[in-house]
Amino acid sequence: MMGMNKFNVLAIDDEPDVLKILQIILERAGFGVITAETADKGLRQAKEGLIHIILLDIRMPVRDGFDLLEELKRDEKTKDIPVIMLTGEKEIRDFERGHVLGISDYITKPFRQDLLLQRIRRAIYYSIKKDEFDEPGGLP
Numbered sequence: 001m002m003g004m005n006k007f008n009v010l011a012i013d014d015e016p017d018v019l020k021i022l023q024i025i026l027e028r029a030g031f032g033v034i035t036a037e038t039a040d041k042g043l044r045q046a047k048e049g050l051i052h053i054i055l056l057d058i059r060m061p062v063r064d065g066f067d068l069l070e071e072l073k074r075d076e077k078t079k080d081i082p083v084i085m086l087t088g089e090k091e092i093r094d095f096e097r098g099h100v101l102g103i104s105d106y107i108t109k110p111f112r113q114d115l116l117l118q119r120i121r122r123a124i125y126y127s128i129k130k131d132e133f134d135e136p137g138g139l140p
Helices: 016-028 039-048 065-074 092-101 113-134
Strands: 008-012 032-036 053-057 083-087 105-108
Touching (some): 016 032, 039 053, 039 065, 053 065, 053 113, 065 092
Parallel strands (some): 008 032, 053 083
8 A cells, every 4th residue: 555655666577576576675665565567557557546656677578668668758647757677688778778768777687675775766866856846936
């Protein structure tokens, strides 16, 4: 269940074990966590819930993470949610494609817990600062 005073993370990955590990790490760190095992379920969750950041696996059956990322960035309701891509590969083309599509960061699997939390916090921080900058009367 998502708490009112928590930042909520949506984790989308086709591997249930990865989702369980993410849920444990994130809940222990104080985040609210929602999980989805398919891109389509993840898209529904992103549109329906109060989501502050999305962790998105690149390689999933049926519909990959890049396809979902493109749809998230086109949708008015989800376009500003920071996305961190999860990948088991270190393909430079994937890094480039992700940045062109507007991701906040990448994390390779298996990931280090401290690095994962650091990158999530940084992406949320920059998202909040961007909102302050974009507000009328915000930064000059």
